[in-house]
Each structure stands twice: as structure tokens, then as C-alpha cells.
Amino acid sequence: EGKEADHAPQGSSGKLGCCGWLLAIISLIFVIGLFPFTIFMCVKIVKEYERAVIFRLGRITDRKPKGPGLFFILPCTDNFVKVDLRTVSFDIPPQEILTKDSVTVSVDGVVYFRIYCPISSVANVTNAHSSTRLLAQTTLRNVLGTKNLAELLSDREGISLSMQEALDEATDPWGIKVERVEIKDVKLPQQLQRAMAAEAEASREARAKIIAAEGEMKASRALKEASLVISESPSGLQLRYLQTLNTIAAEKNSTIIFPLPIDMLQSFMQK
Numbered sequence: 001e002g003k004e005a006d007h008a009p010q011g012s013s014g015k016l017g018c019c020g021w022l023l024a025i026i027s028l029i030f031v032i033g034l035f036p037f038t039i040f041m042c043v044k045i046v047k048e049y050e051r052a053v054i055f056r057l058g059r060i061t062d063r064k065p066k067g068p069g070l071f072f073i074l075p076c077t078d079n080f081v082k083v084d085l086r087t088v089s090f091d092i093p094p095q096e097i098l099t100k101d102s103v104t105v106s107v108d109g110v111v112y113f114r115i116y117c118p119i120s121s122v123a124n125v126t127n128a129h130s131s132t133r134l135l136a137q138t139t140l141r142n143v144l145g146t147k148n149l150a151e152l153l154s155d156r157e158g159i160s161l162s163m164q165e166a167l168d169e170a171t172d173p174w175g176i177k178v179e180r181v182e183i184k185d186v187k188l189p190q191q192l193q194r195a196m197a198a199e200a201e202a203s204r205e206a207r208a209k210i211i212a213a214e215g216e217m218k219a220s221r222a223l224k225e226a227s228l229v230i231s232e233s234p235s236g237l238q239l240r241y242l243q244t245l246n247t248i249a250a251e252k253n254s255t256i257i258f259p260l261p262i263d264m265l266q267s268f269m270q271k
Helices: 002-007 017-033 118-123 128-144 149-154 156-174 190-231 234-250 262-270
Strands: 043-046 050-056 069-072 078-084 088-098 104-115 176-187
Touching (some): 078 118, 088 176, 104 128, 104 149, 190 234
8 A cells, every 4th residue: 555655646635625625515415415316326336356546526635546345436526447456468469670680580478467556557647558568569679679599599588587677667657567578489580490400400410420430439449459359369259250150140141151260271271
């Protein structure tokens, strides 16, 4: 209530003056004289989530809105405006935005806000909901215009927070609290999408070639160490031959090439 009173317009506590009080007294006499018929004109009801801002001869005489429930007004001198206090959400239409690195993107979002001071939302702005929608569109352009494409795609949470702070500060005199701002979708041009896809594919191929080269290098080192171990025992090489034959036979090949051990030929060569 104290926060609502701080945002109320200064003229809301002005006096009615002599003529104003005279008209109010005449209206009260009229209500009493035609009672109970005038009871239907005096008694009004607002729901739990609504508040009523009463104008008496064009002035807001009470710094606190009425409701929820029953309240009374004087016919002919009083009229009131209902204000909905529930959270309202709306979509920001897609905006064509030029980023800091000169890339054109289409961005849309959603804003959640509510009215916390009914008097300010009625007296300080013509249409609080429409004004907030228009301000959200311009704020989206202003905030995203200072970001490059990489920041726009990776830092959505930070952008949403910046938009919320900017909107909340601008709509505070209107009695509006911006609760949340979310970036829904970022649409890139088709040419830029193809270029980014080609860049990502080339980067993946480069990483694959580097991994394959590292694997070949490690395999060559392992083969070198294995050859040193086998060279110390000639019978180990023959056992390796037998393992190779076993592997070939398991694959059910029609032709098997059996390498002849050189040790068997050395005895004939000596003779």
C-alpha cells in the first residue's frame, strides 16, 4: 500500500472545493430521497483480482483503490475504472534486427507483467497494456542491437535479464511490474544457415583428420615396440603367423596364403 501511494499522481489528493462538495451533497440527498431505488446505482462489486479507481468530479480523492468486494459510489458525481491485477503475457512480434556484427536476424519473445499500482496505471498513462507492448518491441531492438550474433545465440538468459531491467525501469511510473522476459526464437537467413553448417562440417572433418593422424602415430609406435619384442625370439614370429592363419580361417576365405618360414630354407641353402 505504501508503494502504491508513492506512485499515485500528485493531484490525486486535491480537494473538491466548495462547488464540488455542494454537488456531492446534492447527489447524497438524491440517493437518500430515492432509496431503495438508488441502491442499485450506488453499490458496485469488484472481483478478488480487480481493483476500482474512483473519480469524483474528475478527481481521484482517495489514494487507495477500492476492492475487492462491495463498495459504494455516488451517482452523477462518481465514476470508476476497473483494473485487473493478474499477470498478463503477450508475444513480441518478430523483429528484424541488425546485430553489432552486421547480421540481420528475426527475433521474437514473450513478456509477463502485472499492474501493482492501479491508480498510476489509470492516471499516468492512457493505455498501460498497449504502451507496455510497444515499449517491449523498441526495447528488444535496442538491446539486441548492441549484441553480436554469437552472444545472441549463446547468452539468451543475459539478454532476457537486460530487457526485463530496462522494461521494469521504464514502466515503473505507470504502476507496472515486469516479471519476466523470454526470447522465444532467433531466425537466421538461409544463406547464413548454410554458411554456418558448412563451417561446422569443415571443423568436424578437420578434427576427424587430426584424431586419425594421432591414431596412426600411436599405432606406428606400438608396431615398432611389437617388432622389437618379436625380433628377440624367432619362434614368436612363427606363432604370429599361426595366429594370422587362424584369423583368416575364421573369415571363411576360399584362398589362404601360408607364408613359408625362412628358417626352413636356410638348411637347404647351407647344403
